[in-house]
Amino acid sequence: MASKVAWSALVVGFWCGLLLPTDGATVQIRNLGSVSGSETVTARTQQQVLQFFNIPYAEPPVGQRRFREPIPLSAWTGVKDVSSPGRPCPQPGITDKLPPAELTSAIEDCLSLSVYTKNVTAKLPVMVYVHGGSFYLGKAADHPPNYLLERDIVLVAIQYRLGALGFLSTMTPTIPGNAAMLDILLALQWVQDHIADFGGDPGHVTIFGQSAGAGAISGLLYSPR
Known part of the structure; x- marks a missing residue:
């Protein structure tokens, strides 16, 4: 009986060890705050990857910031849980293109990015992906x-405002237009300022x-920034 109890304790301890996040899943972002991510593995060689969603x-x-140029995020206290994907930016309810659950969960507070890395202490090349979707x-x-x-x-992988929220212009200071392009530029500045904390x-x-994402990048070639 004692032997069975010992084996049960060993098995429970083993699985708890698998489920607990490692220290490498928490990153201190300089001048911003800490984030706690999760782990996954690559498809072919099963290499461990740390993933930080929705930063x-x-x-x-x-409110007053709608349609305007994005403002860099202020620092926060505590540790942000970024272990699971965030919600998308508002987009039309085209159910044959996206699952309804994703459409109904869209929010305007959606300017975020995801970071995937294998080594937060390295100095690796960085690839920044801009998603498509017309x-x-x-x-x-x-x-x-x-x-x-x-x-x-x-x-x-960066997220930016879509549709009218991202591109509408009334040719006035209130709604100058192309807010989404400015979102992408700010995200790229974030990469310059903080990607080293993730090993980049x-x-x-x-x-x-891809698709519209590639088109947006082409547009950025004309940006004075």
């Missing part, structure tokens, strides 16, 4: 890092995108 890079673009659909978590993180890189090299950043 905000701007103040919520609501500028009115999609989210940062659409494409997981199952294959890209087979390589020694840090992957960042801010001097070695490649931006890439």
Whole structure:
């Protein structure tokens, strides 16, 4: 009986050890605060990856900030739980393109990014992904890092305002237009300022995108910033 109890304790302890996050899943972001992520593995070689979803890079673009240029996020206290994907930016209810659950959970406070890394103390090349969706659909978590993180890189996927909230212009200071492009620029500045805390090299950043994401990047080539 004592032997069975000992084995039960061993098995319970083993599984608890598997479920508890490692110290590497918590990162202190310089001048901002701490975030706690989760772990996954790559598809082919089962390499461990730390994933940090839904890290905000701007103040919520609501109220007087709606349609305006995004404002960098202020520092926070405590540890933000960023272990699971955040909610997408508001987008039309096209149920044949996105599951209804994702559409109904959209919020305007959606300016965030996800970071995937294998080593927070390294200095690895960074790839920044801008999702597609015709500028009115999609989210940062659409494409997981199952294959890209087979390589020694840090992957960042950014979320930006969509549709009218991201691109409407009345040619006035109140709604000047192209807020989404400014979102992307601010996210890229966040990468420059903070990606080193996740093991990335801010001097070695490649931006890439799919569909509308690639189009947005092409537009940024004309930006004076």
